[in-house]
Amino acid sequence: xxxxxxxxxxxxxxxxxxxxxxxxxxxxxxxxxxxxxxxxxxxxxxxxxxxxxxxxxxxxxxxxxxxxxxxxxxxxxxxxxxxxxxxxxxxxxxxxxxxxxxxxxxxxxxxxxxxxxxxxxxxxxxxxxxxxxxxxxxxxxxxxxxxxxxxxxxxxxxxxxxxxxxxxxxxxxxxxxxxxxxxxxxxxxxxxxxxxxxxxxxxxxxxxxxxxxxxxxxxxxxxxxxxxxxxxxxxxxxxxxxxxxxxxxxxxxxxxxxxxxxxxxxxxxxxxxxxxxxxxxxxxxxxxxxxxxxxxxxxxxxxxxxxxxxxxxxxxxxxxxxxxxxxxxxxxxxxxxxxxxxxxxxxxxxxxxxxxxxxxxxxxxxxxxxx
Numbered sequence: 130x131x132x133x134x135x136x137x138x139x140x141x142x143x144x145x146x147x148x149x150x151x152x153x154x155x156x157x158x159x160x161x162x163x164x165x166x167x168x169x170x171x172x173x174x175x176x177x178x179x180x181x182x183x184x185x186x187x188x189x190x191x192x193x194x195x196x197x198x199x200x201x202x203x204x205x206x207x208x209x210x211x212x213x214x215x216x217x218x219x220x221x222x223x224x225x226x227x228x229x230x231x232x233x234x235x236x237x238x239x240x241x242x243x244x245x246x247x248x249x250x251x252x253x254x255x256x257x258x259x260x261x262x263x264x265x266x267x268x269x270x271x272x273x274x275x276x277x278x279x280x281x282x283x284x285x286x287x288x289x290x291x292x293x294x295x296x297x298x299x300x301x302x303x304x305x306x307x308x309x310x311x312x313x314x315x316x317x318x319x320x321x322x323x324x325x326x327x328x329x330x331x332x333x334x335x336x337x338x339x340x341x342x343x344x345x346x347x348x349x350x351x352x353x354x355x356x357x358x359x360x361x362x363x364x365x366x367x368x369x370x371x372x373x374x375x376x377x378x379x380x381x382x383x384x385x386x387x388x389x390x391x392x393x394x395x396x397x398x399x400x401x402x403x404x405x406x407x408x409x410x411x412x413x414x415x416x417x418x419x420x421x422x423x424x425x426x427x428x429x430x431x432x433x434x435x436x437x438x439x440x441x442x443x444x445x446x447x448x449x450x451x452x453x454x455x456x457x458x459x460x461x462x463x464x465x466x467x468x469x470x471x472x473x474x475x476x477x478x479x480x481x482x483x484x485x486x487x488x489x490x491x492x493x494x495x496x497x498x499x500x
Contacts, residue, residue, distance in 0.1 A: 242271025277306030304337020425458020
């Protein structure tokens, strides 16, 4: 074959191959992260929480955004492989690094407490030998719940579990446990709390009782159904007005937990201000102040990473007494979650509204066991 002819044939073949590759190649612009990812406003910009579903894993293998289930599964597996102390230390670390996880750290700590009692065959002293202040002592609460739930004589054992110290968080846990024992029957749980000889401990017990009523740990819809819709329609603060005076304060304080969860607070940030208006329905029975404090407490718990935004929700209240009560609730939760002596001062320094900052600095005297 002549060199000239060979060169012509080769050029023709290359041209045909080039046209073929053009025909089968997708020449549309490549999708980039900038064009495919929807721009996400931060919590402080939008007032709502970022969606948690599709974030990629971090280099450690943890998800970029924790959900209740992913964090719970990690810690339960960690406790099974090691001990409760390791899992609780990791939970404490995660909640400090990512404050939004505080919204669900307490019930996760409850579950760790339940599991620990089963693991150590109800050796309560062994169970509580691990540091357990994380997430407002949720681990201790869960352990007490499990001990009472498995007890053949809960009415006598509830007086022994926390002795001799009878600390507020432990007796608060007993209150949770009474609701497990009596299957969410408030009157029967109240009878168990009344076994304590002092009013102070009866009140501490009532705190756990009503926290369990309005926000069951496992998001138990059947348990929530114990608040009948027809009675709630007649009295939105049911059953608080029906409680004996010693138990009313805790009931009104925790009632906003149910209100906020039933109004989808993660996706509707306006519901915090609406909850303050709802609390005004407790004026006649004297429960509006405790209810407003409860709104402040829950607002801080669910927004621990944006303290000033939380205070702004309290500032929406029309009356000064309610703004003050709401601010007291902010401080109440913040100091239960951060137990060091400087916690309240740090919170107040982050509040930009001068009136709310003043209420923050004057807040005192609230229960140290109200989670």
